[in-house]
Amino acid sequence: MECLFQMTWPPQSPDLNPIEMVWDELDLGSQGENTAMDNVATERRAEESHRQDSANLLIFIMLLTLTILTIWLFKHRRFRFLHETGLAMIYGLLVGVILRFGVHVPRNMNNVTMNCSVNASPATLLVNVSGRFYEYTLKGEVSTVKGHDVQDDEMLRKVTFDPEVFFNILLPPIIFHAGYSLKRRHFFRNLGSILAYAFMGTVISSFVIGLVMYGCVTLMKAVGQLGGDFFFTDCLFFGAIVSATDPVTVLAIFNELKVDVDLYALMFGESVLNDAVAIVLSSSIGAYQPAGDNSHTFDATAMIKSFGVFLGVFSGSLALGVATGVMTFTKLRDFPLLETALFFLMSWSTFLLAEACEMTGVVAVLFCGMTQAHYTFNNLSPDSQDRTKQLFELLNFLAENFIFSYMGLTLFSFQSHVFNPLFIIGAFIAVFLGRAANIYPLSFLLNLGRKNKIGSNFQHVMMFAGLRGAMTFALSIRDTATYARQMMFSTTLLIVFFTVWVCGGGTTPIYRGCTVMVLQKSHAHIYLFEQVIVSDGTQHRNTKHESAWPFRIWYNFDNTYLKPLLTHSGPPLTATLPACCGPLARCLTSTQAYENEGHQHNDDSDELVLNDGNATMYGDVTVSTDASGTRTTNYKHLSASTMGVTSEEALDQELAFGEHELVIRGTRLVLLEIPVNSTLALNDKALIYKQMP
């Protein structure tokens, strides 16, 4: 834990002026015999401080509780104009206003001031009091700006978190959950496009925003509006951090809308992956250090080095995440608690391992989540599958709402805001242009190769739904030492607010606004139900035909070799490997895989839509009630004969049986009612039943 709160506060310039030390009040009585009294006094103060801290943390918990209750109210009343993250921000703002202007906790003034010659503020301080060493860690600068005295802002200072908390505690569960809940079939079908948007798109967007901002900053300098240094690398850094679109908000909004699965996969996949790209990109821009004195000229070697860092860190983190994600534990099935605990620890250790190897933990965790969802998940016992899903869902929910309410809070509690109107206007234009330069040209290029074109309506929605969220915030609050970074942070905050409230709130109307889209939409609905109901699945075949050949090869390789090797769910390796590899195959195949040979399953292939925490549809059992109330149940039974071992269609189709006898476990059907949308083309209530795994 220690490390998670270790301060890596921005470096401060050393200065040879004498340092003044302000001590908290101390009883400076005669030595020795007052020891006990002093002990008591210090203990009291420590207790008081702990009490205060608990009270502050309580503010946040109450904020979250309030958010949850309001979310419930909104869901209950079917009020969908504002998303929960937007709500959390509003509550955060309100509390920020109260703390800023309502509460005034003066700092204890009884300080003893001493002078001594030291010249900087290192991260760790060792103080030697008569032979005993005490270690102090830097907590941060106590702001003295705007005429406020140091003593004046105790309360605001107390509610300010170490920015590294976001990176080391709050972001990992969010990103892991995103990876773990990626809709894998549609994700793979659109993998090429997703990678293009996420990699090329983010880089394009960063550079476009960087260039526009550089223009803006040059203008500001000419007008005399710039109060400090703002270099080209700063502009690029800004471009990188505001290019990360938020998967969570997009996911939630699209869930509510029940959009086309391809659009959903594109948006979600892009949002998840571009977070990873943005974080690595911003750190490689930070690593851009030209040789010589002037660190802000262009230098080709440094540029190439930065690019090398980008590639190295990204691929390293990816490899690490995949490697730990692939680690399988198949024999713990009988003990769901152990299994879940191990799963949790493995994910966490991926993060730590990546950080310890100077990779990016968040990126590693993302790929670990994706890999685990693809392989390890199939090895878990049904109980653990539920447990892990629910655990990460909860962690994600809490972390996400915490970040967004903290975002609202910082607008007032942060002490060094630099709001520059020109910069802000420039940034909004730049963000808009950057997003446009990402989506439209890339979509045009991708459409040249895609059979299933990305329509211009889809492009508009993607353009508009590029919300900025937790990652952008975490990246911008990480370093607020210089004038440039402070201005970036303040502007970023406004961009997040604007996109979450305006774009988030406006996505629904925009989506519905296009007449063509409404058509598309009801179409999408029917298409969804088709996918559920139609069991011979012309739809399913698309996976093969719509994907480009590299992914088809990957898909086959994965199903034939990797899945059998890493999970129990595929056909045994003995069946897929050539005869010459027989002994090796036998040694690598678990006994369970043989047992499952008759009725293999592939949990992820048909997980159709939209896990937003309270309505999950699985394609395995569908029950629909027609207008007259007759219930028709449609189990997809598998005839053993149709199951070609390496056939993709079979893998896409089969689902009905889990690895355990349905007879013993029984079928638990949970009644879910899909909120009937006004534009929904289906004219009777659709009841979807979920079969518990």
Added chain:
Amino acid sequence: MECLFQMTWPPQSPDLNPIEMVWDELDLGSQGENTAMDNVATERRAEESHRQDSANLLIFIMLLTLTILTIWLFKHRRFRFLHETGLAMIYGLLVGVILRFGVHVPRNMNNVTMNCSVNASPATLLVNVSGRFYEYTLKGEVSTVKGHDVQDDEMLRKVTFDPEVFFNILLPPIIFHAGYSLKRRHFFRNLGSILAYAFMGTVISSFVIGLVMYGCVTLMKAVGQLGGDFFFTDCLFFGAIVSATDPVTVLAIFNELKVDVDLYALMFGESVLNDAVAIVLSSSIGAYQPAGDNSHTFDATAMIKSFGVFLGVFSGSLALGVATGVMTFTKLRDFPLLETALFFLMSWSTFLLAEACEMTGVVAVLFCGMTQAHYTFNNLSPDSQDRTKQLFELLNFLAENFIFSYMGLTLFSFQSHVFNPLFIIGAFIAVFLGRAANIYPLSFLLNLGRKNKIGSNFQHVMMFAGLRGAMTFALSIRDTATYARQMMFSTTLLIVFFTVWVCGGGTTPIYRGCTVMVLQKSHAHIYLFEQVIVSDGTQHRNTKHESAWPFRIWYNFDNTYLKPLLTHSGPPLTATLPACCGPLARCLTSTQAYENEGHQHNDDSDELVLNDGNATMYGDVTVSTDASGTRTTNYKHLSASTMGVTSEEALDQELAFGEHELVIRGTRLVLLEIPVNSTLALNDKALIYKQMP
């Protein structure tokens, strides 16, 4: 989060000697132009430190992973000699040895030393570098004992946690889980005895241990073995901390043994509650401050004040826990995620609220858990019931194993151990005597009033199974500033090791050793199955008849008024309140309660046995397979006529229907195989099916 890591390190004596400040290396080049270089250097150092911290935390995660894998191996191989907590300690010990003697990470020696006159080590330090204030927090003393240089123990220092982490992060989930999983029916049936053991017993034990230790310390002083002050209050404090028996280990061992439910309830209830008593007792002994200079004489007023503090803090925490536990949220049923999140936040805010009010958070959390299990749990949706149980089970498992492995680690990593053979021997004798003085006299007195006597065999087992665990450790590591506290900590560590390994490992043989006990045991098994199978339940009636009258009154009051008011599960208030209160009753009764009038349920009343994470038996549906393989299913259907509204028996009996139509949800039966014990009297495999709520 901030507060959780706030340092409340023990106070240090101020001293007027000049203070020497040791800075980490700084580039002390010319001012201004080297700023950027320094920034980079500081950033690098911060990164390096973060990398190191991640690596250290990774050690702990790996330790936990290893423990989990070994636990699995033990469970898989049915090896039960060593409990998992004992295992975690052994691994901790091994890593401690490696870190102590194997790894040597020298501290960076390039320090710049400066002198300045300051006289103490306050908790917070403000450093003024040319007008900018930086805040430093005290991290703790860097040990210099035993000739080791400060620079020498970087690695050991890094793996040492702030002791408050245990109180604020690791203990709460453990204690909450204990409260949340208390077997409530048997708990209430033995409430009087449990309270006697927990309150009277712990106080007796503390004083006996304190007196014995005072004798021991006096002897040591006479012999010249004492290296520092050790007052009578210290002895009492030691008595209080080693009187807390560990619920987790006891629970686990008794689960494996499948002991008599009454013995189980007595031991578990006592262990859970005496943790609360011990923590409050130790803090009130700390608050014992006689007037005048000499703080170690006896002072009646201070004594009474301490007693007042004890009562005040205990009842305050209890009230707070119960108050927040009782808060009901009944309309979130449709959104399990929100419900679970709210439940989690409420429990956490109880802890924080108690800490903010200067109460004891751990005690508040315990009673909050018990209250929530009794009331709020019934209002949760079935999905949330599962989720909360599993979540807290996981948190408890991780926290518990972490504490125990850290315990092993500290034996070698802690720098200020004081092992005094005389004190250690004295302590072992004192602990033995204290436990005996708790169990035997109280059992004698209780047996005078109990119908269902506590047999002398039960007493021996209770005597022997009083393991010391997480709470004792957390209390003793909290303050290791003085010689007395250091000696206590080292001795406590040995006591925990001994009790967990020897008593924990020996409980099974001891239990089996008594011939009478074996009889009792197989009896207990049959008794268990009887309870599951026999549905007209003569067993169930015992609750009423065996309890003393205050508890009978409480039981009736609870069932008639509190449960209907606070949950949906009882009869509606309109039926239980007198007619004159009609309007009030209608206003306080939820619509769901009316719906449930026909088939109310009471989840906890029949939760028979033994949730150890992988085998939970519920009494509602039993299916047994006899030797010939025929399966007989035995559903307990309720005839509406037998359900007297206020009748306890009905509440004890009814279970079969949840609040939702069984028809729609179906019945999910999970196959659980109870490990067939060699001494088990049943001669065919007993298969218990669990109906998912």
